[in-house]
Amino acid sequence: MLELLRRGLYEHGFTVMTAPDGETGLEIAMAHAFDAVVLDIGLPRMDGYTVMQRLRAQARTTPVLMLTARDTEDDIIRGLDLGADDYLTKPFSFPELVARLQSITRRPREGSGTTIEVGDVVVDLLRHTVTRNLRSIDLTRLEFLLLACLVRRAGQCVPRQTLMDSVWGPDHAVGPSTLDVLVNSLRAKFDAAYHTKLIGTVRGSGYIFNHHSAQQVSVAQ
Numbered sequence: 001m002l003e004l005l006r007r008g009l010y011e012h013g014f015t016v017m018t019a020p021d022g023e024t025g026l027e028i029a030m031a032h033a034f035d036a037v038v039l040d041i042g043l044p045r046m047d048g049y050t051v052m053q054r055l056r057a058q059a060r061t062t063p064v065l066m067l068t069a070r071d072t073e074d075d076i077i078r079g080l081d082l083g084a085d086d087y088l089t090k091p092f093s094f095p096e097l098v099a100r101l102q103s104i105t106r107r108p109r110e111g112s113g114t115t116i117e118v119g120d121v122v123v124d125l126l127r128h129t130v131t132r133n134l135r136s137i138d139l140t141r142l143e144f145l146l147l148a149c150l151v152r153r154a155g156q157c158v159p160r161q162t163l164m165d166s167v168w169g170p171d172h173a174v175g176p177s178t179l180d181v182l183v184n185s186l187r188a189k190f191d192a193a194y195h196t197k198l199i200g201t202v203r204g205s206g207y208i209f210n211h212h213s214a215q216q217v218s219v220a221q
Contacts, residue, residue, distance in 0.1 A: 005038065008094050014101075022046025026054055034062050035105050038097075041068040041079070049082060056083035063104040065097075077162050080153070118154050118211045121198070123147065132190065142167055143186045150199065154211035157202040183207060 002018055009016045017032070019025035022043035029037055029051075037055075041048035048066060055064070066079045066087040079087050085104040088097060114126040120133045128144050130137045139147065149166040150158055160176050167182070168174050183199065191197045200208045 001040075005097075009098075009101075012098055020044075022048065022051045026051045029055055029060065029062065030058065036101050037062050037064045038101070039064050039066050039084070041066060041070065041075075049078065052079065052082040052084055065100055065104060067092075073159075073161070077159065077165070080158075080162055081165060085153070086156075116148070116151050118151055118209070121151065123151050130190070132194070137189055139186070139189060142182055143189065146182055146186055147190065150207060150209040154209045157205050157208045159206040163206060 002020065006016050006018050017028055017034075019028050023045045025037075025039070025043065026046065039048045039051060043051070048068075052064060052066070055062070063085045064083065066084045067090060068075060068079070068087060069090045070076075076087055086100050088100060114124060116123045116125065122131045124130070125148060128139075128141070130139055130144065130147060145167045146163060149163055160179055164172055164174060164176075164179050167179075187197075187199050191199055198210050200210050202208055
């Protein structure tokens with residue numbers, strides 16, 4: 001599969017470096033500035049989850065597409081919570097792989113490792129501050145954690161379970177109704193005063209930060 005993917009991506013105009021195992025892949029990913037990483041979960045020497053975790057622990061924000069033979073919700077959520085941008089379950093079509101790679105490389109990225117900028121929205125992960133259109137927005141700790149989770153995956157539907165795990169931790173005992181209350185509270189502070197609403201609902205699935213609606217302005221640092 002490694003060789004087939006290398007050839008296919010090369011034929012689609014990508015410059016590709018490959019690694020036969022997780023440890024080598026992590027070393028290569030740390031040593032180079034890539035536009036994207038395709039990461040299999042079932043790797044020898046170091047599995048994909050560990051590679052993903054160590055990449056993000058080193059503040060590497062390179063977009064990552066995870067490949068997995070596991071299609072259970074828990075496995076998918078685990079990969080996303082560790083910082084993956086998207087996932088594909090095997091077997092998959094090559095055109096879909098290319099399309100998803102093109103998608104994650106177009107998404108807004110974190111800058112210095114401590115801030116995320118999406119249009120006119122700036123989320124400072126270190127200071128726990130948020131500005132929109134250069135105006136500061138005061139949020140509670142839980143509201144901030146919820147917004148940060150949504151902004152990290154701007155343009156993606158974030159499942160309810162992922163949001164609850166990110167805000168309250170994996171051992172939480174809260175239910176979906178508590179999440180809905182928190183979302184409404186965040187919207188009242190973050191969206192209510194603006195004509196363009198950025199926090200959307202994906203019925204039956206979760207919530208989404210509509211990054212294409214965010215105004216594209218220069219933000220002073």
